[in-house]
Amino acid sequence: MDGTIQAAAYALKYGVAFTIAGGTHHAGHDFGEGFCLMNDQATAAGYLLQQKLANRILIIDLDVHQGNGTAHIFEGHQQVFTFSMHGEKNYPFIKQRSHLDIGLAENITDKEYLEILDENLRDLFERIRPDLVFYQAGVDILGTDKLGKLNLSPATCARRDELVLGLCHQQHIPVQVSMGGGYSPQIKDIVNAHCQTFKIAIDLYNL
Numbered sequence: 001m002d003g004t005i006q007a008a009a010y011a012l013k014y015g016v017a018f019t020i021a022g023g024t025h026h027a028g029h030d031f032g033e034g035f036c037l038m039n040d041q042a043t044a045a046g047y048l049l050q051q052k053l054a055n056r057i058l059i060i061d062l063d064v065h066q067g068n069g070t071a072h073i074f075e076g077h078q079q080v081f082t083f084s085m086h087g088e089k090n091y092p093f094i095k096q097r098s099h100l101d102i103g104l105a106e107n108i109t110d111k112e113y114l115e116i117l118d119e120n121l122r123d124l125f126e127r128i129r130p131d132l133v134f135y136q137a138g139v140d141i142l143g144t145d146k147l148g149k150l151n152l153s154p155a156t157c158a159r160r161d162e163l164v165l166g167l168c169h170q171q172h173i174p175v176q177v178s179m180g181g182g183y184s185p186q187i188k189d190i191v192n193a194h195c196q197t198f199k200i201a202i203d204l205y206n207l
């Protein structure tokens, strides 16, 4: 929890920061579920607002599961905008309402996924003009994932990260990244996809 708060502070200072854990987006105000006890990015967002370190926050949740806890915490909130793009047929089966939800069909193609994401991200950055982004970069969108019902490639997962981090970098918006889910039977598929997210940030930000 404290790691994500600190990562958010590092993001404000250095532009980008990662938490090597977190993305516990199924925890709400007064409940924990789906392997999530407390919501790290929601807590960090609340902390930044309370400390007046940020005024408009965008939480981008691209894990295959809807960020129902995050949505529950910030439903109707004026300063924290929640965006979840997830498998419609995936857990949680009763969805909460994010500011923007996109529930994807199981048979969506890599190309369609990236087009939908690109269009919505550009629109959101334009409309919200966040002064900080939290990115939940779950890799359970992969076709190899045993819980996720989408069938996307590692290249698409990497391109997804490039779209998010590229916009943050281009628009000078600090971004904190939490890992989120990943349940491919071969551990290397999970590790490679998470490492890809780090590599993209390293290249973009010349770290």
Ligand SMILES: [Zn+2]
Residues within 6 Å of the ligand: 063, 064, 065, 138, 140, 180, 181, 182
């Ligand atoms: Zn997940």
